Amino acid sequence: MAENRGVVFLGQNKVEVQSIDFPKMQNPAGKKVGHGVILKVVSTNICGSDQHMVRGRTTAPTGMVLGHEITGEVIEAGSDVEYIKVGDLVTVPFNVACGRCRTCREQQTGVCLNVNPGRAGGAYGYVDMGGWIGGQAEFVFVPYADFNLIPFPDKAQAMEKILDLTMLSDILPTGFHGAVTAGVGVGSTVYVAGAGPVGMAAAASAQILGAAVVLVGDMNTDRLKHVADVGFVPVDLREGDNLGELIEKILGKPEVDAAIDAVGFEAKAQGKNGQEAPATVLNSLMSVVRAAGGIGIPGLYVTEDPGAADAAGKTGNLSLRFGLGWAKSHRFYTGQTPVLKYNRQLMQAILHGRIPIAKIVNATVISLGDAAEGYKAFDSGAAKKFVLDPHGLLGK
Ligand SMILES: NC(=O)c1ccc[n+]([C@@H]2O[C@H](COP(=O)([O-])OP(=O)(O)OC[C@H]3O[C@@H](n4cnc5c(N)ncnc54)[C@H](O)[C@@H]3O)[C@@H](O)[C@H]2O)c1
Ligand SMILES: [Zn+2]
Ligand SMILES: [Zn+2]
Incomplete structure (x- = not known):
């Protein structure tokens, strides 16, 4: 054998x-x-x-x-x-x-x-x-x-x-799927949450789809340096808990055309404390994506999380501000690529x-x-x- x-x-x-x-x-x-x-x-x-x-x-x-x-x-x-x-x-x-x-x-x-x-x-x-x-x-x-x-x-x-x-x-199809389903096209302004391999693949995908500018947010120093080294715009999320304000410093307004969640349910809160906060990426993306924009969600969300901090999280229930996305006519795209x-x-x-x-x-x-x-x-x-x-x- x-x-x-x-x-x-x-x-x-x-x-x-x-x-x-x-x-x-x-x-x-x-x-x-x-x-x-x-x-x-x-x-x-x-x-x-x-x-x-x-x-x-x-x-x-x-x-x-x-x-x-x-x-x-x-x-x-x-x-x-x-x-x-x-x-x-x-x-x-x-x-x-x-x-x-x-x-x-x-x-x-x-x-x-x-x-x-x-x-x-x-x-x-x-x-x-x-x-x-x-x-x-x-x-x-x-x-x-x-x-x-x-x-x-x-x-x-x-x-x-x-x-x-x-x-x-x-990861390349996954990043690409995230960008396509977020509606990235020629001239789009794009924010990618997460500078791990999927986030970097989403950034590369946004670039070949014609994005005007691609911002990538994380709180990891080495990964943020790598974002800049390969030609994207890093957003250091430790610098504040309001994503819109950080984006405004770069783009002149607190808004992007399209955003991609390349983090998933183990997301950490922005700002100084950095505690785990499973809905933080989805909520912050709803706050910065333009009205009628798209949010691609390759980041993984689970139905069972034995390590969650609270009872809701253990069954994958998130504290989402869904009304905000609804009010802005956002579309969300989830799932395995x-x-x-x-x-x-x-x-x-x-x-x-x-x-x-x-x-x-x-x-x-x-x-x-x-x-x-x-x-x-x-x-x-x-x-x-x-x-x-x-x-x-x-x-x-
Ligand atoms: N949908 C699919 O088919 C598919 C395929 C592959 C991977 N995934 C998922 O994509 C996600 C990313 O994968 P990866 O390999 O890049 O993982 P990774 O863990 O290397 O990267 C995640 C990054 O997100 C950062 N992060 C944490 N909180 C953040 C926040 N609030 N805002 C911005 N960044 C934050 C982390 O510091 C880390 O650098 C995972 O959830 C993975 O399971 C999904
Ligand atoms: Zn994989
Ligand atoms: Zn089949």
Whole structure:
């Protein structure tokens, strides 16, 4: 039996690389299927979404293999796979999607109806997302391969840009989805909440969509410096508790055309105290977005948060000033990103040198064996996007 190793969640703030089973051509219910492939993982990234689980802020079970951001080479294809071939180097959307249900047919692959008995939407290595085994590993099983996978047109060219292309599995489409659903277009003024990798990807996306100016707010010194280094306008949220006033100092008025929440439910309050305040981003975005503007919300909100400060938060109830958004005719767009809607176009943008996403998120390669250190450094707020290199193929 071939061997495999993967990053296993062992409880709050504890992950470890362990021996795990070599992938089988079967779904989480144990049914043998012919529509999937086994991938040798070429790159797999650590995400802020993983951190919610590792910090103990979800009901993720221990023993779960983590990892939903996967790029790999097909080493075995199931009997029903017709178009994906052994040897293809492919990007894997983090969503597991069947391609056959009503929502998949509507391109809403983030909420596929057939891949998770518990609720709509599946993903690899993620709590409540159907039990698909994660890809922070040497090898992983990917179902519905013909539907989900996009092979890169030229493997040698792809390996040269692999640190950019690895962002297609999640954060680049996620940032792009945030910007598109916020209504960003030519000449827009844009505020992005959060200078983590998703916020940086949203900023890069706003830029290629034609934004006039992109502000990125955070309270992390290293990340704010990185925002400026790659050409966006940092907003240091420690300088005051009123977002509009901080924006006015830069733009001359306390308003933007579009805003993106790239923080989610573990948001901290602005200003000096910095306590956790789960609704703060949504409330402040309603206060600064223009009337009839849009708010894209890729930042993750949960239905169960065992680590919440109060009873309401434990079931994902937020103290939202919804009336403000209503009065301004705002539109809100939530949910898991339907990666397949965007990843082909963004792949072309990368291959043709239009979006240097690896630089913008500061992609940083580490070995699979160093995953626990990577989780720790990312949790402490490093201005980096960690890319795991399970087979030493990334040349770093
Ligand atoms: N919708 C999706 O499909 C999808 C996909 C990927 C990630 N996500 C989510 O996107 C969010 C961001 O991911 P990431 O990897 O960049 O995470 P991250 O934790 O690295 O970044 C979040 C940043 O927000 C900052 N922050 C905290 N409070 C803030 C506030 N009030 N205003 C502005 N910034 C604040 C933090 O200092 C941190 O730098 C997470 O919630 C993640 O789960 C969603
Ligand atoms: Zn992710
Ligand atoms: Zn489906």
